[in-house]
Amino acid sequence: MRDTIQDLRSLLFAPNSEELVTDSIDHLQPYDLALVLLELEYDEQQRFIDVVSLELATEILEYLEPEDQYRLLHHTSEERAIALLRTLPSDTAVDLFLAIHPRQAEVLLGWLPDEYRERIDTLMTFPENTAGSLATVDYIASREGWTVEKTLAHIRKVGRKAEVISYIYVVNARGQLIDVVSLKEMILAHPQTLLSEIVSNNPIVVAADSDQEEAARLLSQYDFLAIPVVDASNRLVGIISVDDLVDVIQAEATEDIQKLGGSEPLIESYLKTPVLTLFQKRVWWLLVLFFAEAITGNIMRHYEEALMEVIALSFFIPLLIDAGGNTGSQTVTTLVRALALGEIDVEDTWKAVKKEMATGLLLGAVIGIAAFVRAEFMGVTSNLGSVVGLSAFFIIAWASTVAAVLPMVLHRLKVDPAVVSGPLITTLVDGVGILVYFNIAKLLLDI
């Protein structure tokens, strides 16, 4: 890539730079060109966007951050800026308008044709993380009364700006979605066939105000390349293409993983996130957990005398509380993921809890025996083996149950179950674990 950058620098301001630049970057994809662009100085970036073709320029702009997009649009000629803005995919344009100052956005919006601006305005009203916020209006629409031939001619006319040309969206006069017809069906059909003969009136759609995860789930379930987004009256608001949903799927998984690990999700990529941000994303949870865990200390203090009598009891505390935390972490991650994938839902609460309790009892039995052997082996006090073994059994069974109930309840309350992180479960089961342990000890060791 360094070669390309060197080449470009020498060509950008040459006499017939347009041709030279186009030739030198011919072998690169827009994504790569965006990376190249970001290595250049501001004036070189500007020149680069100005000399390449309008189509390529918008494709490169798509991969840039809104502030860079705005800077480049702001410093080019108004004519070019207008052309670029009109060619930019509508979802990218919406993101840009929402990121810049409303006054700046107003100027840019003024450059758009009336009808297009209205549709963009609609898209801008959907809250973040809804299906509507991801939608683009760059789809190909047609009417039931059209023939395949007429539709194909229409595709040729408007297809250049379409985000997805694999599907044609058949709408009625009120803009309501009748059906989705694939380009494949049309290419294979007789040119004189009417679309009304192909449509079946039951397209899979996603409501504009539903969560973006819902759109991702439908799309991956049905293996579509795009999914139509409709409003409450079934009017077609836009479409979401699979490549945008792939980003959503990745981002949602990243968010869940970071939450499950016990931190707030990062907004930017790891290397771009400064240490202070990492610190802020983590410190609150650590403090919350710290204060919750402080209770465990108070509980232990109650058993000071028991501890004084049998100091060996303290040797097994890390072992026991970690066993509980580990089991809880296993359960919680499995369930949170199953919920995110839609593998289980509210109505499966009892099924999931039963399953985890059964698994917890089995795991408790195995680790309980291991703990018994371990404690006996240490040979510290007679009967300590039974105390440690029994405690391990109860703690593990308890941890599994809590770790199953909590995410299911949160999901039912429409709170993201991923807030129940491994660390949170560990902390929550520690106190009860210590209680169980010392009470069993007092009972069996007669202290």
Add this chain to the structure above:
Amino acid sequence: MRDTIQDLRSLLFAPNSEELVTDSIDHLQPYDLALVLLELEYDEQQRFIDVVSLELATEILEYLEPEDQYRLLHHTSEERAIALLRTLPSDTAVDLFLAIHPRQAEVLLGWLPDEYRERIDTLMTFPENTAGSLATVDYIASREGWTVEKTLAHIRKVGRKAEVISYIYVVNARGQLIDVVSLKEMILAHPQTLLSEIVSNNPIVVAADSDQEEAARLLSQYDFLAIPVVDASNRLVGIISVDDLVDVIQAEATEDIQKLGGSEPLIESYLKTPVLTLFQKRVWWLLVLFFAEAITGNIMRHYEEALMEVIALSFFIPLLIDAGGNTGSQTVTTLVRALALGEIDVEDTWKAVKKEMATGLLLGAVIGIAAFVRAEFMGVTSNLGSVVGLSAFFIIAWASTVAAVLPMVLHRLKVDPAVVSGPLITTLVDGVGILVYFNIAKLLLDI
């Protein structure tokens, strides 16, 4: 859905069932029909697959498990079975052949035309989780010398079976990939344009033997709908379409989440996984962690006298080891995800470790102060606050460092970094935490 099933049952064996069934399911997607089919009895399933159109039957089969696919193929007429098998997407066929008994596979393979069978044979040689193992040969190929018009006619002829018709793969006489041309480019180009005028000789490809995650990464980076898979001599082996990679992306994230939670990944969906399997996937890690943690008990035993003298030391053990574990869990989940997304790589090891150490020092300072206050507040022994506070600081800084170094080192050694789960880090830092704590205590409390 229950209505559809009732309807179907009454129609399946009616006189003109083909027409009646087709009408009654007209509004459903193949994915939904697969769910409906699985609710039927075996003989009804068979009848269902036999009466619907060949195309729909294969689309439904795609969503079934190999054993069901094989049963349905096995019990239909040979003529129908052959037609179904030839229409089945090649990646689905490969999965079927690999899942059934080799002798059964041989029979089915015998039904395929020679040239197709050879290509399927090639696909079957790629190990699981490689890009090659996901590839399908149902793509549309053309030659550089063809015009757009000729290519479009070719698409009309072979397009019905293609997995993706959005791209045309231009290959030379030796089957090497020259470039990928989009259907959009072709529809918009003049019919007499030669493909050689459109191609640019630098397609983004993935090697057949590279990891499937690499294919997913490229695809989501470049926003493609499919990515070509080539062998070592750049011959086109097949393509992977985005919908298959969406499944890979979901599955890989699921696997990482389950591993990070400290269990082996599940193969089937949660509700389908029996308790005994859940138990097996979890018990080994719990036992490993249990035995590792047992060392902590031994370490504590060394400090029996110190404990006897200041029993209050034991009150802070859960607090301190959990703080270390929680911090480690935050770091490890963040880094494992960043590695999986390709946000960081081997060359960023030092950058990441430095970042985590700096964050760890900050977090250690905050939690250290909180721990100091907490211990002083408890008012147990003078100076205990300093011991607990200092220990918290060192334990958290240490946990961050270990949790940063381990996944980076494993990644360098080409071991999946997700094996460093939150529970593993907790266990690993506990021993050192206890050592640090008691040594600071001995120093400051003069015991």
